Amino acid sequence: MRRIEALAAISEDAQGVTRTFGTPAFLQGSALVKSWMDAAGLSTRLDSIGNVRGRLVSRAAGAKTFVIASHIDTVVNAGKYDGPLGVLMGLDLLEQLVQSPVELPFHVELIAFSDEEGVRYHTTYLGSKVVAGSFDFNLLTKPDAQGISLTQAIDTMGGNAQLLPADALAADQWLGYFETHIEQGPVLWERNIPVALVTAIAGQQRVELTWQGMAGHAGTVPMHMRQDALAGAAEFVLAAEQFGVANTQELVATVGKLDVRHAASNVIPGEVVCSLDLRSADAARLATAYDELHHHAQGIADRRNLKLHWNLIQYTAPVSCAPEMNTLLAQAITESGYAVVPLVSGAGHDAVPISAVSPATMLFIRCFKGISHNPLENVELADVAAAVQVAERFLQLLFSHYSSSSH
Template sequence: MDSYLNRAGNILNRIAALADISEEPHCITRTFGTPAFMTGCSKVLSWMQEAGLNARTDNIGNVRGRWQCSVPGARTLVIASHIDTVRNAGKFDGPLGVLLGLDVITQLKEKAVQLPFNIELIAFSDEEGVRFHTTYLGSTVLTGRFDEALLNRTDASGITLQEAIRTMGGDPGQLAADALLPGEWLGYFEAHIEQGPVLYEQQTPVAVVTGIAGQVRMMLTFAGMSGHAGTVPMHMRQDALCAAAACILAIEQYALEHKEQVVATTGILQISNAASNVIPGEVTCSLDLRSADPNMLLTAYNILQERCAEICRQRHITLTWQVVQETAPVTCDSVMSGALEQAIQDAGYDVIRLTSGAGHDAVPVSAVSPVCMLFVRCYKGISHHPQENVDAADLAAAIKVADFFIHRLTGLYNHP
């Protein structure tokens, strides 16, 4: 196990080096297209080149390192995760999967292993969707499913996505050329921190992901009437903020009543022309709704829309309900996940199966390729927070499993 711990130490050093690259001096923030993001991409690109991969940055900012096997017409196994972050992030969400993949490939190359498939390691540019409210930018380009209408979407500063792409040195007109065509895919593998407490509570280092919850993201705008805080009687007000608050609590109550099937989160709340002595006339909030059951997701969506509409009718508030992103639940591939389960057993660990409540790039990839994921235990399940952490021993276990997984795939696809 000492060799795996040494490899884990090297990965942790690189994770720390990447964490030092941030838009903000006292926390980790590395959002799509920013100077810090581009510096991080350059760092990852150099590590791929040092490993002997044919490395490049594509037009959406994905950093891609390819190892071409000697088999004519061989398909490609994609090993990937992302290197963009939320604001005030932890070190491990995304980079762990990229740098673990790089370590595994480096070991294979050093041992001159002959693979029956190509491997492409990818550090996706935008999984979190912080800057443009567009998750999976990098993986939708890779899969040929990018929506060109998004090129005109603007960030908080009014910069369009296509302008951001050009600033990074990409060409918005060439995004389609960066796709890996459906017939080229062998499969997709991603290692990721669990972002939940199950493995931490069960004292187990790794788990197989069986599926990924679907999600709908919405922006809700409440329009009432602003007015003087001292002169408009309480019973005559059209307070948009109070309506928003009532709806947010109603959403929380519904999710609590169905906590085994659905989660709902309001993470953004914006008051237009806010002032302490003005009744809020317009408020916008986000709603993130998730479930592994597609029927439950639809049911929750419809019920919450009706309940919020009724609250607004009673308060004489106009509600605008806009869907900004929607993804269906994903079931991981049985063959690849089976090989991953065998790898976990080969490595000497119990097989635990978990559903991911968080979204991953495996979601868009699943439309064109078999996908599988390995969860790695993280401290108390904390994620999207500076306390995010992974022990070296757990990372060493994940490396060992990944090695056995590639070995399993090699035997599975090494046909004459």
């Protein structure tokens, strides 16, 4: 927890915690995490996308790699725990391994991913996609708000975009992946249970909707003759909410951005851009919901004599956690004296791209009222201690499962 506080003190602004990919504050935070990994006796390095990687090497012939990871970048005005808690818990686990006499049946690598939140380049999982071997090289020319390309940012960080492929862990080298993370939801808080077993991570579709009408004078255009783009967008905002409420067991739907172009109090809005964030753990339902809301939006536009541009920005498929890993993690939770609470994660995590190349599992930790992406984000010491206990038992079960005596 002292390390959490030390890392949180490094920020781009004095008020909250802000460490976005590649900034001086981010690099300072990375250096601190690397120094802790070095002090723990790990074989450490910074890779070309800025991931901090610390490794414990097994002497077993043909050993594969088990990765423990989370991220150390943040959203703007973030809390202290989203990402860093998982990294620093992993460091705690590896420190214990260094001091114990156990013979490792596989390599263990701790990774502090450089970019999960995607704030600077409006992408997600830059760090984990490099490690998974699924990085999109078309992103290298993408500029940030200041016009700095991703390639330039990588250069500034001391990396080399040409070497990114070498930073991937080959698919045949993965043994498994484990990530601990605050829940970012209120279920554990309400039930007063410290940890939960993540069974799946919801898929998501992000859409940008542009509503085009006709700007006009607020005092002279009769109500029945208006093409009010904001009124159309407002109708859709409420329709999306109602759709989410009606299908609450299957999905969530959110409009989080609304941009009224050339806004003025005496002007009928002529163009409005809004977002749609649609999430479900059921891929088929996600697809049908997407079509239904698109159809609904078009109906609103037609009825109001507006033009609608519907642009899919991002699609991420739902991910199921690996059954074998989850069985062992559930056993670790039970043997640590806690109830097994299965949860679907509505938020995305680095486990999503990693799951394409490795069996992946996640442990959620109770957080204050489920608040996240907010300076009020908080965890209790007892819950962190419970999570460390569960994670340590999980590693012991993995060792016994994969040691030569079990084969």
